[in-house]
Amino acid sequence: MPGPECYCFSFRQRCLVPVFVLFFVLLTACGPEADKFVAHRGALLEQTELATIPVAAADAMMSAYTSYGLAGLNAAYDVTAYKIVYSTPDADGNLVSVSGLITAPVKDPGATSPLISLQHGTLFLNKAPSSMAGGAETAPEVSYADIAVMFASQGYVVAAANYIGYGDTSGVMHPFIHARTLASTTVDMLHATATLATRNQLKLNGQLFLAGYSEGGYATLAAQRSLENDFAVEFPITASAPAAGPFDMSTTAMAIVASTSLPVPAYVGFVLKAYDTAYNFNRIPDYFQAPYVDAINNSFDGTLNKEEINALLTTVTADLFNPAFRADFLGSGEGPLKSAIAENDIYNWAPVTMTRFFHGPDDVSVPYFNTPLAVASMQANGAADVDSVDCYLGGLPTTHSNCFFPYFTYANSLFSTMATDL
Numbered sequence: 001m002p003g004p005e006c007y008c009f010s011f012r013q014r015c016l017v018p019v020f021v022l023f024f025v026l027l028t029a030c031g032p033e034a035d036k037f038v039a040h041r042g043a044l045l046e047q048t049e050l051a052t053i054p055v056a057a058a059d060a061m062m063s064a065y066t067s068y069g070l071a072g073l074n075a076a077y078d079v080t081a082y083k084i085v086y087s088t089p090d091a092d093g094n095l096v097s098v099s100g101l102i103t104a105p106v107k108d109p110g111a112t113s114p115l116i117s118l119q120h121g122t123l124f125l126n127k128a129p130s131s132m133a134g135g136a137e138t139a140p141e142v143s144y145a146d147i148a149v150m151f152a153s154q155g156y157v158v159a160a161a162n163y164i165g166y167g168d169t170s171g172v173m174h175p176f177i178h179a180r181t182l183a184s185t186t187v188d189m190l191h192a193t194a195t196l197a198t199r200n201q202l203k204l205n206g207q208l209f210l211a212g213y214s215e216g217g218y219a220t221l222a223a224q225r226s227l228e229n230d231f232a233v234e235f236p237i238t239a240s241a242p243a244a245g246p247f248d249m250s251t252t253a254m255a256i257v258a259s260t261s262l263p264v265p266a267y268v269g270f271v272l273k274a275y276d277t278a279y280n281f282n283r284i285p286d287y288f289q290a291p292y293v294d295a296i297n298n299s300f301d302g303t304l305n306k307e308e309i310n311a312l313l314t315t316v317t318a319d320l321f322n323p324a325f326r327a328d329f330l331g332s333g334e335g336p337l338k339s340a341i342a343e344n345d346i347y348n349w350a351p352v353t354m355t356r357f358f359h360g361p362d363d364v365s366v367p368y369f370n371t372p373l374a375v376a377s378m379q380a381n382g383a384a385d386v387d388s389v390d391c392y393l394g395g396l397p398t399t400h401s402n403c404f405f406p407y408f409t410y411a412n413s414l415f416s417t418m419a420t421d422l
Contacts, residue, residue, distance in 0.1 A: 041184070042191025045097055046085040047199075050132060052106070053079040058153035061146050069393070069405035073412055075153035076422070077105035081145070082200075083130040086192035088185045090164055091175050091278040099167035100189045101129035101145060101160045103152035104202050112205035114238070114419045116151050117190060118160040119212030119219035120144040121404075122176070124266065124309060126302025128166035147408060154412070155422030156209075157202060161189040163219075170302055176274035177215060177246060179222040179344045186223035190235055205421045210240040211411045213404055214366060217245030217358075221374075222346050224353060238418055240351070243358040243407045244400060246366050247347040247374040250338070255367060257329050259317050263364045266309035268320070269296045279340045287325050347374035350381035356414060358407050360391035360398030 058075035082102040090096045105113060120129055121144075127133040129144040148158040163185055165174025175181045190208075197204050212220035220242040227235050246252045253271075262268055272287055273296050285293050295312035304312075314320050328334045347370075355378070359371040371388050378386045389410060391403035416422070 041087055041089065041095070042188040042195075043087045044084060044192040044195040044199075045087065047196055048083045050081040050083055050101075050130075053081065053149050053153075055153065058149055062150055062153075065146075065405055069402070069409060070150075071409045073150055073154060073409075075150075076155060077107060077153055079149050079152040080104050080106055081132065081149065082196065084192055084196060085168055086188055088164070088188040089181070090172070091178060091181050096164065096169060096172075098164055098169050098185060098188075099128070099130050099162045100192070101132075101148055101158075101162070102193055102196060103145075103148040103158045103160075104197075104200075105152050105155050105157070107155075109201070110203065112203040112421045113155055113157045114207035114209065114415075114421060115190075115193070115204050116156045116158045116209045116211055116415070117186060117220075117223065118144070118148055118151065118158050119182070119186060119210070119216035119223065120160060120163070121212070121214035121216040122267070122270070122306075123166060123174075124270070124300070124302070124304060124306045126166055126170045128162035128170075129160040130162055130167050150408075151412070154416070156415075156419070157193070157197065157204060159189050159193040161185045166302070173274060173277040173300065175278045176270045176300075177218055177249065177344060178274060178278050179218075179225075179346050181278075182215075182219040183222040183226040186219055187226050187231060187235075190227075206236070207238045207419060207421075208235055209238055209411075209415045209419070210242070211408075211415075212245075213243040213358075213407050214245060214400065217243040218247060218346070219245075221245060221247060224351060224355070225346060225349060228352055237353040239354045239356070239415060241356050241358060241407075241411045241414055243411075244360065244363060244366050244403065245370065247345070247370045249344045249346075250342045251373070252367055252370060253341050254330070257317070257321065257326055262315045262317055262320065264306065264310065265313035265315055265320060266299075266306045267365065269309065269313060270300055273297070273300050275337070275340050279336075281337065281340075283337075285322075287322060288320060289322055292320060347377050348381070350378055350383040351386055352383070354385045355383070355387075357386075357388035358391060358403075358410055359388065360393075360400065360403035362398040363400045363403070365400035 055075045062073045085097050085099050087095045088098050132145045148160045151158045165172050210220045224240045299309045357371045361368050375388045391398040
């Protein structure tokens with residue numbers, strides 16, 4: 001994988017071209033925007049400085065979230081925010097240009113920083129991290145840019161991919177809970193971040209922490225698996241903290257279809273619409289009863305929030321799903337769909353990285369069983385440093401939304417015990 005150094009693709013391909021063409025290539029491909037002329041995963045195509053957030057503003061931001069369970073973060077640095085555009089493969093394997101947010105502490109020249117890869121949770125509205133706007137579909141509505149700024153104000157450089165379907169790819173269906181693209185988008189964000197760091201004299205110290213909640217927790221574990229399997233030398237991971245993700249999609253899907261009611265039907269519609277698109281099934285009318293087909297097909301373009309989509313659907317499982325589909329899925333049918341879902345199970349392997357799962361026992365949006373099942377499976381596979389922490393709220397329900405900010409409190413406390421150069 002090419003790093004930030006420049007190379008000229010004409011020579012690599014051994015093309016016999018006139019000297020003036022080679023001269024032109026050298027002038028264009030070896031300048032500061034060289035990656036624009038190199039088609040490869042993780043190429044940094046564009047960078048834009050968005051803003052500098054003063055220490056006082058970062059502190060005020062954190063104070064605003066303390067009543068929701070955020071604690072232990074105190075700003076030490078101003079933060080500079082960048083939007084980047086980079087290359088990554090889509091669900092069909094074609095390179096596309098996607099965007100993301102990088103936040104960096106303003107430190108003295110030559111000072112180094114650890115890196116956090118921050119994976120955002122489910123977004124129904126198109127308010128990706130680089131928009132610097134709110135949009136986490138939890139209560140309260142929170143900006144993932146805020147999370148990135150808060151971590152950067154502690155001394156970390158933070159890389160937050162928008163994912164395919166958000167930011168610069170907002171016209172594309174987001175491949176929701178799709179392990180391969182979530183992993184590649186995250187890993188390629190790290191490649192692009194390394195390039196930006198080199199170009200902007202941001203010095204990374206080699207430590208890498210992974211964090212994410214809900215879909216972000218799932219993306220964190222998917223990226224961790226990819227990094228450990230294929231990029232262990234380039235990006236060794238210091239610690240990973242995946243939280244509240246549907247790591248066992250097969251069991252989760254079966255439990256949802258078998259249930260009598262659905263706490264968040266928008267999640268169900270999102271997953272099936274995403275898989276229907278990513279795997280080219282084109283079977284939404286087979287999965288859902290007629291009154292809901294149009295809502296499923298038209299509600300995931302980033303213009304409706306979770307509550308608006310829920311209102312277009314029904315919480316009664318038997319009313320939402322086509323009865324024939326439901327019977328087949330719960331029986332021996334629907335093999336291709338079940339195979340696609342199983343392809344996105346990401347719990348049955350043995351991480352070598354220190355991995356700490358986090359989940360609320362009262363979570364019904366993303367069933368809690370996903371976390372103990374993943375931990376038990378990984379430990380059985382020989383993982384030596386995998387465990388979990390339950391969200392605890394002093395007697396309050398440990399629901400999906402209630403545990404959102406307590407998770408980031410936990411992740412900050414976990415990482416700070418290992419991070420250097422803060």
